[in-house]
Amino acid sequence: MKNFPFSGGPEPALRLCVCVCVCVCVCVSVCADLLPASCGEEMTRGFLQELVDILLGFICKSNQRSSKVLDFHHPHQLKEGLEGFSLDLPDQPETLEQLLVDCRDTLKYGVSTGHPRFFNQLSSGLDVIGVAGEWLTSTANTNMFTYEVSPVFLLIEEVLLKKMRSIVGWADDEGDGLFCPGGTISNLYSILLARYHFYPEVKTRGMGALPRLAMFTSEHSHYSVKKSAAVLGIGTENVVVVKCDERGKIIPAALETSIATAKEKGLVPFYVNATAGTTVYGAFDPLNAIADICHSHTLWMHVDAAWGGGLLMSDRHRMKLQGIERACSVTWNPHKMMGVPLQCSAILVKKRGLLQECNKLGAQYLFQMDKPYDVSYDTGDKSIQCGRHVDVFKLWLMWKAKGSDGFGSQVNKCLENAEYLYDQLQKRTEFELVFKNKPEHSNVCFWYIPPSLRSLPPGSDRDRRLHQVAPRIKGRMMEKGSVLIGYQPLGTKVNFFRCVFSNPATQQEDIDFLLDEICKLGADL
């Protein structure tokens, strides 16, 4: 036992069995002692087992309300080598023992995005099955380009995409899709495909051969639409930003007007992005009205349901996406509302074959036609990537684990949490809702009004002071590490908190805690 080289873990029972495995090794071990070294098997098992103990400890701790959400340090503090945690890259190997310490420290100084009181991002939670799926994925360590090296994962992608398309409401013989590295890239695909659909010559001749295109998206939509327009050579000023109503939903009449104005200016409209679940308000654009407009002007209709797509899994909430079946393409991120580990985002496309036509280059070192199997399963040439990470297995395993019904219940629970928060905010005078309506998604936006501002009349002075409240509370929150929530201004509205629920671990007590904590941290402001 004295010779055991690794630092201790939390489980005496596990510790013992690991000792049995690696008690043959000497005091200082390095990675060269691991597989593929001959006789490296026991050392490999021992090392990975130690790591797993650390990871299990982290997973359990993330679920404990008494633990911190984060242990904040400024960049300069971490760079200075806090308590011996050095980021530097050495010339010579470090010991396995040191690596395990580094792993512990990395988790210690990070953020527990799975903590029930982490409300900072649309992606939160730490699904155990999803984590298991990722561990397997990284152990399988393969690429999504050909069936030859990813037989199971490519079939899993096919099964998932088909299921997701049927949930969107497309016919069985319709559609195609891909899993992409995040929703922004999925949205980029939708614009790329729309452009190719109307102007296939763009692939060879470029944008120079096309008229000046115009695309449309709401002022509340995600910035990825503009970003993609910049990348694709369309230009951000050719993205027309359409007005929304008080709730953050696009105004169909405003879209009509915008299209007409663009045409008058000589631009050629080709694409409309509708958002199903906006980033800040969680608003759902009126999809049927937008579909009518797209139909009458022969425009590509994309639905960015990166955030709202999860609601399709719930019988109670899926009607909020009515009309999505009329879209030409849909972005849907299971890594958000469905709690799948990062990243997991799908672009679904109604027109079969378009992805392949648009992106195919037929590199002969990968996509040989004389292979001994059905090469239609070599789907890599549909992608704008070459190598593509396996993002499907974790979702598939979670689907097996929960069933469609389980995902539905999970979504329902998150929306119940949002309603609970909404109810509490209405009851408590220290808070003000950003808009009065009941939340449609799990986003709830609100201001905390500190005592010193409560008697101030509305106006620029109050606004100026209120604008500083959320950042100051957030700063204190980070220092304390008790809870984490995001804030931002929007349009003419000064900084407000946005709470989002996508973590099934969150309970009503966590919501009460959040509100009490904000009050505590902001009492003197």
Added chain:
Amino acid sequence: MKNFPFSGGPEPALRLCVCVCVCVCVCVSVCADLLPASCGEEMTRGFLQELVDILLGFICKSNQRSSKVLDFHHPHQLKEGLEGFSLDLPDQPETLEQLLVDCRDTLKYGVSTGHPRFFNQLSSGLDVIGVAGEWLTSTANTNMFTYEVSPVFLLIEEVLLKKMRSIVGWADDEGDGLFCPGGTISNLYSILLARYHFYPEVKTRGMGALPRLAMFTSEHSHYSVKKSAAVLGIGTENVVVVKCDERGKIIPAALETSIATAKEKGLVPFYVNATAGTTVYGAFDPLNAIADICHSHTLWMHVDAAWGGGLLMSDRHRMKLQGIERACSVTWNPHKMMGVPLQCSAILVKKRGLLQECNKLGAQYLFQMDKPYDVSYDTGDKSIQCGRHVDVFKLWLMWKAKGSDGFGSQVNKCLENAEYLYDQLQKRTEFELVFKNKPEHSNVCFWYIPPSLRSLPPGSDRDRRLHQVAPRIKGRMMEKGSVLIGYQPLGTKVNFFRCVFSNPATQQEDIDFLLDEICKLGADL
């Protein structure tokens, strides 16, 4: 013990300790019993421990030469539900026991890319430390957009990029970069940045405001250059493909001529891609000669060192990339020659600030300027993605584990393997080299000449028959599962095998095995 719900694993010692953990549970467990369920901790530990046993078994088996590289089944066979392995997505939860069976099956029907006899892709091997890094990454489950949610990982990215830039040979105060989802996206960044550097108005006004651009790359370069040109709206026909010599290196004089011809046609050259390590031949373009040309025409010089970048880690081989320090941008994939698990690709950019200027949109819900820390560490707006997977931790941990010197030795070993194969091929009359020179990288390209073709004179009949040899042997290889190697035609050359070495597990005995196996499988052709 009778009540233990999981299927058996390979290690009795481990089994015992897991039983101690979960013996309280009932016979059929489902994911709802795991965390965040109250009292879910023991079940979570037990389940993940069972999974880890499966993964450890796979890792060990991947390193055993007696095990198969793959257990091939056609798509229709896997879809039919081989031995109960069902890909279908249920409405109701499956048991944890069934999930573990699914995990086992997924690995069983997949490909062991870490097997010492897997030569099929530029990425191979299964680095234990790298896998450990990925397990931690997926457990931490966070995003690379802001310091707020990824303090440690963003600092690790900074440290790695700085180190890689210094290895490329740039001054300390020069440069920027990002880790991207694969080399194709890294290459896309280089073109995006070059375009913005010369024409910053493209971001807002699009390609319509620009002259007709031309870019240059060699006929042996990766297809990602053309693919990116299609995506970015430049158009594939504005990518001028430049002639290479017999070895696959770009001919500088041909590049000069191509630039002149493009200018005569009214195109505006702006970008040259030089390849350091081509995909098939492993050739290194003459970087200094290209840099001279780029300098004289004021063109952006990009070096696609996705495959060859690893050689920079070796004192013995880094001179093959002489001149790389003169590039404006470099793609370097540690997931290839350095053996880091998929994906891990960096785009390095010499001009500081350009990434940010080119891609920034300043979304206020993420990139608030009134945060309580130095927001220059919120680097997410440099990216064309929004959420970005953490691809840096595994590389950082491997660097700690091996040191720079360890990576150097690993690269040297792979190139020694290539030389050994080259020597063997010269000695054995059943094989013919595609070109005579000693390999510069770890790629070795060759034909197997079956007995029936050995007496045939060179010409179209022999070529036609030889073209079918590699695919047929590959088909048999896949059925047998003993070894895996890629093939392709190139230019006028009919199908040939390309062997590549990036797996440190591969030994000379594996190379002998490969050649003997090809002879066995092709003897009757």
